[in-house]
Structure formats: structure tokens, C-alpha cells
Amino acid sequence: MTTDAIRTFVDGARGTLLADLDAWLRIPGISAQPDRHEDVRRSAEWFADAARRTGFPTVEVWDDGPWLPAVYAEWRSDDPGAPTVLVYGHHDVQPVDPLELWHTDPFDPTIDGDVVRARGASDDKGQLLFHLLGLQAHLAATGRSTPAVTLKYLIEGEEESGSPHFEELLAAHRDRIDCDVVVVTDTGMIAADVPSTVTGMRGMVVGTVTFHGPDLDLHSGVFGGAVPNPATANGRLDGALHDEHGRVQIPGFYDDVLDLTDEDRDLFSRVPSDDTEFLKVAQSRALAGEDGYTTLERIGARPTAEVNGIGGGYQGAGNKTIVPSDAFVKLSFRLVANQDPARIAKGVEEFVSAHTPDGIVSSIEWEGAGVRPCLVPLGTPAYRALTAAISAAFDGAEVLPTREGGSGPEAELQQAVGVPLVFLGVGLPDDQIHAPNEKVNLSMLYRGAEATAHLWARFAETGRDALRSSERSEV
Incomplete structure (x- = not known):
């Protein structure tokens, strides 16, 4: 399997990804607003259908509890020794208020060159669709009829409402979500030309x-x-x-x-960061926060x-x-x-x-019991396979570790399944998630699809026992 073969497939499928993204973004699945809960169901059913079209033989909408509809999809590898990977994301979206600050209708997607603008474009619908495209590219480039790993998707419908019933959902379906590694696709990268992976969420x-x-x-x-x-x-x-x-x-x-070590602070210092640009994106006139820490340390590790x-x-x-x-x-x-x-x-x-x-x-x-923080150890076999896959999609560039200032239910998921967790996301800092005029760069979705195609092969090569290991080796 070569990068050229994967990239050729992804390039040829750009129109399909854009059409799917346009259709899905029109569904206003706002989980925080009860009058939109039927739209959350429509959103779940849309993704379930998209997973079936991709080839998943098992696709279910889980609505058998107090949670809003979640989607479960499973495609077993024909290799009986293949690792099992659980991909987590969410299909619900944030409210659009204040509506008057949007330049366009938040549920009528607009395209301007490389940019698609609509609520959910980056968080998290675009990121889930690059996974479907990446799986198709993986199959095409390898000539396989099944993935090199057994894939399970768990796509939540309440993440933007704080995942209030997520632990109940996991408990109710514990027998279905066993895996060797979890891949979270609800994060981003430092910049379009600086590939990175999140190694912690607050x-x-x-x-x-x-x-x-x-x-x-x-x-x-x-x-x-x-x-x-x-x-x-x-x-x-x-x-x-x-x-x-x-x-x-x-x-x-x-x-x-957990205080930052000298090594942690060295890694933070290697991440390109410009406080002036940060303020521009934030539309703020000054920095603030805890003395003695950089901006990246404040929002990622404090x-x-x-x-x-x-x-x-x-x-x-x-x-x-x-x-x-x-x-x-x-x-x-x-x-x-x-x-x-x-x-x-x-x-x-x-x-x-x-x-x-x-x-x-x-x-x-x-508002509920709260969300636990999550930290990914560097240098584990799962982390090394992930960074190798991302690097291949970015033409061999170094992949930097970073930490996400936001929060999600990843710690609950990791605790439930008891295996390592890694992050593959391609959102950018200026995507304006949770804010008016949310957008996603199509070029980043294509790179995400390429990384996904490489990742399933890398995980298969690494093997089940190694992926489950939390032992660190040289990064």
C-alpha cells in the first residue's frame, strides 16, 4: 500500500465527500435543544445509512435508553488475529446562537474555495466523514474486501450536551465495544502545515x-x-x-x-505558537491566565x-x-x-x-457528575503507529504532540474498555467551533482520510498484544 495509491483514491472521491457533507450539515441535530431532538435522530439515521453505503455489514441506531440516538457500526476483518479498533465521535452539534452573527444560514452549507462553512462542519461531521472516506481508500489501496483491522464505530448523539448519559450507554452495550485500541476523531491540529496529535484533553x-x-x-x-x-x-x-x-x-x-515535567515543557516549546495570532483568532485584546505558564500550557495542561x-x-x-x-x-x-x-x-x-x-x-x-481528564502516554505502540500514519499523510513531516483545552467523554470510554486511546483529528484553531460561522478546510479532511487509510494498516502490522501495551518506548 503506497501513499500515492491512497491519495489517488481520495482525490477521486472529493466530490462524493463534499456532497455527503453538504447533505448531512443540513440536519440541525442540536442535542441541547429539546425541540431539535427529532433532528438528532435524523442525523443519526443519516450517518447510519452512510456507514451502510460504505460497506459496514452491521449498523445499528442505539436509542434503547435515556440517551439521544447513537450510531454503532461494525465491520470485522477476515483476518481472525486482527486487532479491533473502536472509533469514537459524535454527530450532534452545538446551538447556533447568536444567529445574527452568522454571515450565512448555519444549516445551509456554503463553499468558498477550500472552506465549507456550517454548524458541525468541523465539529464533528466533517471529521467523521473523512473516516468513512479513509476506510474506502484503505480497501482500494490494499485490494482487501474487509479492513485490515476489525472496525467498530461508536458515534454519540449527546456530546455537545455534556454526554449526560454516556456512561449508561457504555454500560448497556458493554459487550459490543470490546477493542484493543480507541481512536478519537473529535480534535484538531496546530496548523494546516504542522501535523500534530492531541495527547490530552481536560x-x-x-x-x-x-x-x-x-x-x-x-x-x-x-x-x-x-x-x-x-x-x-x-x-x-x-x-x-x-x-x-x-x-x-x-x-x-x-x-x-499532574505538574508539567521539563520534558513536557520542552515538547510544548517545540509547538509553533504565536500569541499575536492567537489573540487575533480569539478576537481578544490581551492575554490572561496563571502566571509562569505559556499560552499553550495554560489551555492544554493547567x-x-x-x-x-x-x-x-x-x-x-x-x-x-x-x-x-x-x-x-x-x-x-x-x-x-x-x-x-x-x-x-x-x-x-x-x-x-x-x-x-x-x-x-x-x-x-x-450539570451532571462532570467529565474526567484524559492523558495519552507518548511512545506507546499505538501512539507510534498513529504518528507514523499521520506523517505519511503529510509527506513525512514530523508529528508533534499537543494537548486540547476542551473536554469530552474520552476518559469514560477509556475506563470502560480498559485499552490505550489515541486521537486523530484535523480541525484547525480558526474553525470557530461552538461559535458563529463554523468552518472546515476540505484539504484537512482529505489529509485526515489519508491518515485513516494508513492507520488501519499500521495497527494491523503492530498487532493486538502490542497495541494493548501502555509501555513507552523512544518517541
Whole structure:
């Protein structure tokens, strides 16, 4: 199997990939919005049909639990000793708000040269379609009638809602997802000309803190200055989250953090990074964060606390001079290796209690149990096979390790199956995922397809026992 044979097939199938992408992106499968749940089902059924068209003999839509429909597909290799690979991704998409900031209809895909713009183009529909194309290229280039590895796809329908039922789904179908290695395709690369692979994703805990003061809004002239104000308590809590050095002040927040080694920091330093360009993509005017760490280290390997939204009291035009009855703040905490969501949540509860003044009642509503962080050891046989496949797709370029600042259910999946996990994703930093005007570069999808075609052959050559090993060798 040669790179030329794979690339020739991928080049010849560009029109098919684009047509499929256009059709799928028109389905507004927003899992966070109940009135779109039927569209989530349509999205699952669309991908299930696409998997059947690709050749998967077993394709199922799993809707037998509280979760939104997920897709399972399986294609067994005719080699009885072949490794089994589980590919994870998601077919649901983020809400499109604020709609007025989109330049085009988010569910009417537009093409401008190499760019396709629509909600879900990069996260995660385009990335799932490059896997289907890569499998076809693998079969064509090898002349095989079945993949060189047994392939299983698990495509979730609730990832953009925090995967609230993912552990239940895994438990319900535990007998179907046994594998030797997991490949996650919901991440990106540093730049179009800098191939890389994610080696860690942060965990997350999300909740809403509510402060209740008087049982009704009060006239601020009659009662202001004489009764506690929940909006003021809210502001003081938010301001106390960080010290002057950007460190989070939650009790025990850093106790379990896996600190960066000198080798880790050297690897981060090798990743091309331009803070000016970062600010341009972020449309921000300044950097901020924990002292003593670079921008890449802050977003990939350090835990954070963020205020996601604040409310309370009168929000309309003009004046309404009151002491409000209630105020709230939405908080999220990104976690890194070794941090436990439950322990962080307990620390947050202690912190809120300590910052609740007399006369105010505070409460916290958590959005699920949180997501655990995930860290991929470098130099394992699975990692080496992955980087070799990516390198082949990028004409022999070095593949750099990087870490993803976002969060997902990968740790739960890895814990469920108990095997190594690696990441193959081709999104770019300027894809504006979760934001208006999301896009994907078609050229990156083609490279992803090539890498996929190489990867199944590399995994087959590596073998089941080696893929299951977590022993590190020279990178």
C-alpha cells in the first residue's frame, strides 16, 4: 500500500465527500435543544445509512435508553488475529446562537474555495466523514474486501450536551465495544502545515450558583444598605475565584494536578505558537491566565475556573432601583490529569459556603457528575503507529504532540474498555467551533482520510498484544 495509491483514491472521491457533507450539515441535530431532538435522530439515521453505503455489514441506531440516538457500526476483518479498533465521535452539534452573527444560514452549507462553512462542519461531521472516506481508500489501496483491522464505530448523539448519559450507554452495550485500541476523531491540529496529535484533553465540572436574599425585590432607597444584597455577594464570589497571579482559590484545587515535567515543557516549546495570532483568532485584546505558564500550557495542561454567565436583578432599559431577591453565576472548571471532578465539586461547594454572607442562602446545581481528564502516554505502540500514519499523510513531516483545552467523554470510554486511546483529528484553531460561522478546510479532511487509510494498516502490522501495551518506548 503506497501513499500515492491512497491519495489517488481520495482525490477521486472529493466530490462524493463534499456532497455527503453538504447533505448531512443540513440536519440541525442540536442535542441541547429539546425541540431539535427529532433532528438528532435524523442525523443519526443519516450517518447510519452512510456507514451502510460504505460497506459496514452491521449498523445499528442505539436509542434503547435515556440517551439521544447513537450510531454503532461494525465491520470485522477476515483476518481472525486482527486487532479491533473502536472509533469514537459524535454527530450532534452545538446551538447556533447568536444567529445574527452568522454571515450565512448555519444549516445551509456554503463553499468558498477550500472552506465549507456550517454548524458541525468541523465539529464533528466533517471529521467523521473523512473516516468513512479513509476506510474506502484503505480497501482500494490494499485490494482487501474487509479492513485490515476489525472496525467498530461508536458515534454519540449527546456530546455537545455534556454526554449526560454516556456512561449508561457504555454500560448497556458493554459487550459490543470490546477493542484493543480507541481512536478519537473529535480534535484538531496546530496548523494546516504542522501535523500534530492531541495527547490530552481536560476534564470539566459545570454548575450554577444561586444566591437568594430577601423573598422579594426591595426598594433600594428604603432597604438598600440595611439588608444583604445577593447580587453584591455574587460579584464578590466571582472576584474571589482567582488571586492576583491568576491562580484558582478553590480549596484543594491544585492538590492532585499532574505538574508539567521539563520534558513536557520542552515538547510544548517545540509547538509553533504565536500569541499575536492567537489573540487575533480569539478576537481578544490581551492575554490572561496563571502566571509562569505559556499560552499553550495554560489551555492544554493547567486547570482553570471561568465565569460563563452572571444574572440577577433588573436587566431592562432604564432604572429600577431595587435590592434584588436573587442572583446567579454559571461557573465551569477545566481539569487536568489526576484531578477528580467530584473532589473539585466538593471544594467549590466549600468555597461558595465560605463566601455566602449572613442573610443570603446559596445553592449549587451541578450539570451532571462532570467529565474526567484524559492523558495519552507518548511512545506507546499505538501512539507510534498513529504518528507514523499521520506523517505519511503529510509527506513525512514530523508529528508533534499537543494537548486540547476542551473536554469530552474520552476518559469514560477509556475506563470502560480498559485499552490505550489515541486521537486523530484535523480541525484547525480558526474553525470557530461552538461559535458563529463554523468552518472546515476540505484539504484537512482529505489529509485526515489519508491518515485513516494508513492507520488501519499500521495497527494491523503492530498487532493486538502490542497495541494493548501502555509501555513507552523512544518517541
